[in-house]
Amino acid sequence: MKQSLNFNWSFIFDFKKEYLTSMPENSLKVNIPHVVKEVPYNYFDEKCYQGVSTYEKIFDVDHFDKDKTYLLNFGAFMLQADIYLNNVLLGHFVSLYNPISIDVSKFIKEKDNRLVVVLDSKEDPLLPPFGYAVDYLTFGGIYREVELEILPKSYIKNIYVHGDISGKTQVYFDKVGTITNFKYQVLEDDMVLFESNGKGFTIERPRLWSLRDPYLYTMRIFADDEIYEVKYGYRDVKFKRDGFYLNREKVKLIGLNRHQLYPFVGPAMPKSMQEDDAIKLKELGVNIIRTSHYPQSEHFLNKCDELGLLVIDEIPGWQHIGKEDRWREQYYENVSSMVLKERNHPCLVAYGVRIDESMDDHDLYSKGNKLAHNLDPYRMTIGVRNVPNSELLEDIYGYNDFTCSDLKVGLKNPKKVTKEKAPILITEYMGHMRPNKPTSDIELQRHVALRHARVIDDCFKYDTLSGCIGWCFVDYYTHVDFGTGDHICYHGVMDMYRNKKLSASTYEAQQDIVPVMEILSNLRPGDYQEATYQDIYINTNCDYVLLYKNEELVGSFVPDKKHYKYMKHPPIYIDDIMGQTFNDDRFNEKERKNIAKIFSYAGIYGFGHLPLNYKLKMSMIALKHHLNWDQIMEIWNKHISSWGGKALSFTFKGIKNNKSVIEKSVYPSLSFHYEVNTPRKELIIGDTYDVLPIQVRFLDQNNTLMNYASRVIEVSTSGPIEIIGGNTHSLLNGQITLYVRSSDIKGKAKVTIKTDLGNIEVPLTVK
Numbered sequence: 001m002k003q004s005l006n007f008n009w010s011f012i013f014d015f016k017k018e019y020l021t022s023m024p025e026n027s028l029k030v031n032i033p034h035v036v037k038e039v040p041y042n043y044f045d046e047k048c049y050q051g052v053s054t055y056e057k058i059f060d061v062d063h064f065d066k067d068k069t070y071l072l073n074f075g076a077f078m079l080q081a082d083i084y085l086n087n088v089l090l091g092h093f094v095s096l097y098n099p100i101s102i103d104v105s106k107f108i109k110e111k112d113n114r115l116v117v118v119l120d121s122k123e124d125p126l127l128p129p130f131g132y133a134v135d136y137l138t139f140g141g142i143y144r145e146v147e148l149e150i151l152p153k154s155y156i157k158n159i160y161v162h163g164d165i166s167g168k169t170q171v172y173f174d175k176v177g178t179i180t181n182f183k184y185q186v187l188e189d190d191m192v193l194f195e196s197n198g199k200g201f202t203i204e205r206p207r208l209w210s211l212r213d214p215y216l217y218t219m220r221i222f223a224d225d226e227i228y229e230v231k232y233g234y235r236d237v238k239f240k241r242d243g244f245y246l247n248r249e250k251v252k253l254i255g256l257n258r259h260q261l262y263p264f265v266g267p268a269m270p271k272s273m274q275e276d277d278a279i280k281l282k283e284l285g286v287n288i289i290r291t292s293h294y295p296q297s298e299h300f301l302n303k304c305d306e307l308g309l310l311v312i313d314e315i316p317g318w319q320h321i322g323k324e325d326r327w328r329e330q331y332y333e334n335v336s337s338m339v340l341k342e343r344n345h346p347c348l349v350a351y352g353v354r355i356d357e358s359m360d361d362h363d364l365y366s367k368g369n370k371l372a373h374n375l376d377p378y379r380m381t382i383g384v385r386n387v388p389n390s391e392l393l394e395d396i397y398g399y400n401d402f403t404c405s406d407l408k409v410g411l412k413n414p415k416k417v418t419k420e421k422a423p424i425l426i427t428e429y430m431g432h433m434r435p436n437k438p439t440s441d442i443e444l445q446r447h448v449a450l451r452h453a454r455v456i457d458d459c460f461k462y463d464t465l466s467g468c469i470g471w472c473f474v475d476y477y478t479h480v481d482f483g484t485g486d487h488i489c490y491h492g493v494m495d496m497y498r499n500k501k502l503s504a505s506t507y508e509a510q511q512d513i514v515p516v517m518e519i520l521s522n523l524r525p526g527d528y529q530e531a532t533y534q535d536i537y538i539n540t541n542c543d544y545v546l547l548y549k550n551e552e553l554v555g556s557f558v559p560d561k562k563h564y565k566y567m568k569h570p571p572i573y574i575d576d577i578m579g580q581t582f583n584d585d586r587f588n589e590k591e592r593k594n595i596a597k598i599f600s601y602a603g604i605y606g607f608g609h610l611p612l613n614y615k616l617k618m619s620m621i622a623l624k625h626h627l628n629w630d631q632i633m634e635i636w637n638k639h640i641s642s643w644g645g646k647a648l649s650f651t652f653k654g655i656k657n658n659k660s661v662i663e664k665s666v667y668p669s670l671s672f673h674y675e676v677n678t679p680r681k682e683l684i685i686g687d688t689y690d691v692l693p694i695q696v697r698f699l700d701q702n703n704t705l706m707n708y709a710s711r712v713i714e715v716s717t718s719g720p721i722e723i724i725g726g727n728t729h730s731l732l733n734g735q736i737t738l739y740v741r742s743s744d745i746k747g748k749a750k751v752t753i754k755t756d757l758g759n760i761e762v763p764l765t766v767k
């Protein structure tokens with residue numbers, strides 16, 4: 001049984017000895033997950049959350065029974081704390097990203113328990129990830145949920161059920177005290193499928209856990225009088241020298257790295273928002289996530305189990321290995337804690353046991369690998385480095401490949417990565433090689449989107465590579481030493497508010513479940529040099545795309561297999577914006593095609609950039625037809641020129657299996673409106689409060705995002721909710737997400753968004 005302890009804590013960002021007896025009057029009422037200091041979206045002092053704070057929770061125990069075991073479980077707090085219960089110091093605990101469980105049976109009472117956590121969130125060089133520079137912020141606070149777990153005097157913990165493709169099942173756990181009778185039941189869709197008295201058995205033809213059908217069974221364990229239940233899956237996972245295999249089928253892994261940080265509150269987001277990230281990643285079409293660079297929320301991992309999203313976890317760290325015994329002890333603690341927390345997740349395919357991009361350390365990593373293998377004999381380990389040919393103690397050579405510096409080369413030849421006969425997985429690429437902000441010029445965003453495609457293409461080219469995991473999912477808070485000096489690394493394919501940049505579509509276009517067509521251009525010549533169009537690309541999973549200009553068909557365009565030979569859905573390059581719309585019968589068909597090609601080139605790149613052979617061809621046509629300059633300009637003005645002239649419209653139709661499956665148009669933007677999207681209209685109070693994202697977008701009459709809009713919106717609320725980060729927000733790139741937070745109070749609520757075009761009301765229910 002569990003009793004959650006997340007609501008109604010007293011908190012003060014300060015510590016005085018007298019707070020151990022009673023909290024001061026100016027302490028605040030807060031709920032967990034919590035950060036000691038909310039920060040702005042950017043530009044702040046990263047020292048602002050580094051200090052000592054005091055949390056107090058007064059609670060009664062439901063159905064108190066002195067013969068039970070009471071475990072006080074913290075999901076995680078950043079970073080270390082003295083914890084007191086009823087004036088007894090329970091100890092000093094280092095959590096960082098690890099759960100902490102304390103047996104408080106001796107100190108707990110039925111009524112008026114007083115729990116005090118004196119939390120130190122100062123970066124401590126004796127604990128990983130600290131000791132040198134770290135490219136992410138850690139924040140401070142009790143940022144994952146707290147609960148009281150009530151168990152019999154003797155109980156089991158750390159349950160792990162391993163099921164393989166043949167139905168072989170093995171149950172592991174640690175026993176505390178004496179338990180004599182065990183029984184195991186396998187549940188399929190809530191029905192008992194199999195029963196056993198032993199921890200190892202085989203079930204027949206299990207429904208496998210896979211990317212498309214991530215089926216989860218339930219293991220019910222009877223241990224004397226207590227019943228425990230965990231979800232698990234049957235699947236085979238193997239990284240081999242020639243690639244990655246899931247259920248004995250080779251799968252190319254394409255994924256993204258995830259930092260757990262959200263605007264304002266960093267890691268302190270409840271269940272629904274942790275799940276939301278997994279949903280967004282699945283929708284992006286990726287099949288693997290690396291939880292760089294620390295273990296992440298159980299809610300996130302549970303959702304990955306449910307959705308069929310593979311995960312590689314990783315111990316906390318960043319490049320630096322401490323020499324001090326304390327630092328190294330904590331590294332071992334971090335490995336064990338991560339494996340015990342995460343080994344029961346079928347989504348997890350390997351343990352990241354090496355500090356990201358650290359140098360070799362034979363002793364540390366030999367022991368780290370052994371620890372992981374001892375706690376889980378089935379899963380492989382991975383070590384991530386950014387240098388080739390370093391000492392390989394893990395099962396998989398993880399390599400951060402930052403080769404891609406332009407659109408020509410994506411990845412290093414894997415033969416040059418390691419001489420060892422080992423599986424290789426590319427664990428990062430892009431990132432700092434070309435950051436782009438949500439507000440960056442569309443040309444830069446297009447370039448970054450194509451660079452991601454370049455790498456993915458190379459990943460398919462090198463057949464033996466297990467896959468590639470891009471840097472990264474969303475922009476993240478970082479130390480002042482990194483990024484742009486405003487505390488953000490703009491490396492995400494989405495911004496920190498989880499709104500897409502153009503590079504997100506490179507990933508979306510690689511799946512075949514929903515049609516995707518993203519035009520990597522706004523088709524506004526005034527936005528590009530010499531009032532041209534520059535490279536027009538489309539990310540799509542369609543077979544081909546039909547382009548219409550002012551409702552007239554220009555032509556059809558197919559994926560660029562010449563430059564992107566290996567990936568499933570290469571981008572489409574549009575090299576003709578005149579095509580069939582040019583039907584001037586003064587010219588024969590061949591001449592018409594040539595004129596369209598030459599004028600398109602000039603329209604796309606500028607007259608001054610016409611290649612010599614185009615200039616010669618055009619001169620010959622002009623000579624033959626006695627065209628003077630004015631007549632040439634007449635054709636140009638009618639078919640190409642738009643800057644300062646009549647604005648053009650473009651429509652793209654995506655065709656798949658001979659059917660038109662998706663359509664996008666770009667018209668002159670004439671009238672505007674706001675669009676408001678929420679995944680649901682309810683906030684649901686469970687073990688703690690809930691948060692709901694409300695996306696606000698500024699669109700034109702054709703529903704195209706007006707990415708240069710930076711208008712300010714004022715938000716007000718009624719009912720038991722508030723907006724994280726305050727009530728005034730400006731659009732970032734024509735859009736922003738508002739995060740609505742509940743408390744423990746239920747009822748009707750309303751968000752009113754005051755815009756320059758009037759008020760928008762979003763009625764909500766807190767249940």
Ligand code: GAL
Nearest residue numbers: 135356357430431432433471
């Ligand atoms: C890598 C590092 C990541 C991040 C990335 C930025 O070297 O592993 O954590 O800093 O660079 O591109």
